Amino acid sequence: MDQRRTDTREQIQTIALELFAEQGYDGTSLREIAERLGMTKAAVYYHFKTKEEILTSLIEDFLDQLDELVSWGSEQPPSRQRCRAVLRRYSELLSGRTAELARFMQEGQSAIRDLAVGVEIRKRFGQLADLLTTPDQPLSTRLRARIALITLHVGTFAGAELGGSTQERRDASLQIAHELME
Amino acid sequence: MDQRRTDTREQIQTIALELFAEQGYDGTSLREIAERLGMTKAAVYYHFKTKEEILTSLIEDFLDQLDELVSWGSEQPPSRQRCRAVLRRYSELLSGRTAELARFMQEGQSAIRDLAVGVEIRKRFGQLADLLTTPDQPLSTRLRARIALITLHVGTFAGAELGGSTQERRDASLQIAHELME
């Protein structure tokens, strides 16, 4: 069974995400990643051409989930129901298996900014925001849509010092996001 | 007149802020900063002990302005007027001479996160949010205060693709921030 290749690749991704989330992308060295797995730097380079490719491979997972949500939303007729559903689903996406990744992306925007995958993320984020409104809305409404999405980020990642459980903060931010779009 | 020492120091700060904002903190090397000023790396090291000290010196400027706003707000009695005034003043602060710095800090959170000055920024941000509410408000209200502040960031920095002038976006985000606290 040739399962090793995939195993090693996935192990690298797992450790890398962990370290990126802890120390940031630039703050994490390839040697750290390699040593945690008992390999050398060069061994890591067999599985990924560059350090950036490790990051990109991680983000693509999140991108796929975003794509799914955007295309689901596009099939629904514009309505208040769709708006609420997209917000709820995005909130769930942020707290699912890509939670750690989403948190890291929030803090490490500058590391992602100039990557091809960063451009894609921003594009999807804009599409998602557009699903919250009907077309040709004024600036303030479109701004509101973006803030509603960011509200979900804040509730999930940045509110730890506010007390309450993670679930309570998530629910509260979803509620605020809904109100923003009413 | 011994004005040179200060001049050089300030020149380094100016160029550094420019490059940090363009390429991020980790993406900017000391050689780039030095070369733009026609100096060597080592010359920069005469004026700043470390690269981090350059960053810290820049952020302290922003921190001072935050301090001023927080202490002004603390002297006002809690009221809807104070809430509105703090939001408006923070909006003005973000678009003033520290605009570029504020933008960079937004994107480069991971570079600042573990610095002493980063802890201070977060502390002031929390104090500012607390000025928007009266004490002992429920979680959702305190969350709303933080989102109101972030709304001003979004309007100032992240809305370029929405069209409209910078001023229009700023005004719209201030309006949304006010509504969030009503």
Next chain:
DNA sequence: GTCTATACGAGGATAGAC
């Protein structure tokens, strides 16, 4: 007091041996 010259270890990256 200000800067040049130079060196060190660690980082990402590559070529090629096994």
Next chain:
DNA sequence: GTCTATCCTCGTATAGAC
């Protein structure tokens, strides 16, 4: 598929010219 040897650039540090 894994690793050695090597390269360049990075932040940092120090010695010493002016």
